[in-house]
Amino acid sequence: MALITAELRQLRAFAVVAAELNFLRAAERLHLSQPALSQSIKQLELHLSLQLFYRDTRSVQLTAAGALILDDVLELLNRYELFLNRTRDIARGRRGTLKVGYLIGAGVDLVPSIIRAFSTQFPDVNIVLKEFDFASPEAGIRSGMDVAILRPPIEDDSVELVTLLEEACVACVPDGHRLAQLTTVSVYDLLDEPIVAAPGNGVWRDYWLATTYRKNESPNIVYEAPTFESEFQAVASGKGISITPIAASRFYARPGLAFPNISDMPPCVVSIALPKRASPLAREFSQVAIALAQSYQSQAPRDAKSSSDNIT
Numbered sequence: 001m002a003l004i005t006a007e008l009r010q011l012r013a014f015a016v017v018a019a020e021l022n023f024l025r026a027a028e029r030l031h032l033s034q035p036a037l038s039q040s041i042k043q044l045e046l047h048l049s050l051q052l053f054y055r056d057t058r059s060v061q062l063t064a065a066g067a068l069i070l071d072d073v074l075e076l077l078n079r080y081e082l083f084l085n086r087t088r089d090i091a092r093g094r095r096g097t098l099k100v101g102y103l104i105g106a107g108v109d110l111v112p113s114i115i116r117a118f119s120t121q122f123p124d125v126n127i128v129l130k131e132f133d134f135a136s137p138e139a140g141i142r143s144g145m146d147v148a149i150l151r152p153p154i155e156d157d158s159v160e161l162v163t164l165l166e167e168a169c170v171a172c173v174p175d176g177h178r179l180a181q182l183t184t185v186s187v188y189d190l191l192d193e194p195i196v197a198a199p200g201n202g203v204w205r206d207y208w209l210a211t212t213y214r215k216n217e218s219p220n221i222v223y224e225a226p227t228f229e230s231e232f233q234a235v236a237s238g239k240g241i242s243i244t245p246i247a248a249s250r251f252y253a254r255p256g257l258a259f260p261n262i263s264d265m266p267p268c269v270v271s272i273a274l275p276k277r278a279s280p281l282a283r284e285f286s287q288v289a290i291a292l293a294q295s296y297q298s299q300a301p302r303d304a305k306s307s308s309d310n311i312t
Contacts, residue, residue: 101140
């Protein structure tokens with residue numbers, strides 16, 4: 001490595017002398033003494049077994065050999081500079097591939113803007129998007145995704161969460177249901193209802209089953225749905241009710257459903273999730289998402305607000 005570094009310095013010295021055809025001016029550009037520059041050129045000529053310059057007390061001229069290799073030297077130095085710039089960009093998180101997982105329906109109205117803004121700021125980053133359904137609420141953050149957009153809670157204290165949005169929870173009920181004509185209901189109005197659940201088990205499923213309100217009584221789960229489409233289809237067909245974020249009622253609603261607000265259930269959250277050792281690219285993505293969420297605040301419906309919470 002020391003030899004390679006020394007040769008690069010010599011090649012830069014050759015390029016500058018070739019441009020100036022004056023050792024004094026070249027030395028000033030390189031911040032070297034003139035004897036040190038002369039020595040560097042002599043070492044390069046010795047290493048290449050070529051005389052590169054004709055020089056006397058009055059003038060400096062490229063030899064035929066020096067003129068022949070000049071373009072190659074300039075190209076080599078330029079490629080090396082590009083290489084250094086690329087490695088700096090990679091280290092700073094401005095190049096590479098970023099794998100982004102997202103939970104279906106999480107920040108559905110915000111995610112496209114985040115992707116566009118990030119791509120504009122980091123055009124040399126290849127974004128690989130992967131959607132996860134309700135069976136994988138952690139959106140791949142523990143299985144290979146560099147960053148994820150999801151709805152907490154998740155069962156992993158090592159994952160860093162940045163809150164982007166909070167929005168109301170609503171009940172999804174079929175037309176004709178006793179609650180369908182109401183604009184607001186209590187979570188306790190829903191506990192005895194047959195309910196549509198996410199697949200699997202764990203704290204995320206329990207959250208949408210309102211388990212903390214049930215006092216150890218088991219919910220009457222009548223159907224498991226991995227997506228909003230299947231969830232709302234089950235509700236519309238009369239299988240049961242569900243609890244869902246209000247954004248889903250705007251983006252996935254269909255005829256035959258009503259969505260009364262749940263007055264006493266805290267807002268649900270959309271978050272950016274980062275692994276404990278997040279890459280520079282993932283953290284850059286997180287910062288872009290936070291900035292977009294803050295901008296979204298003034299434009300979002302009243303049921304959704306953004307937050308600049310710190311990483312928790």
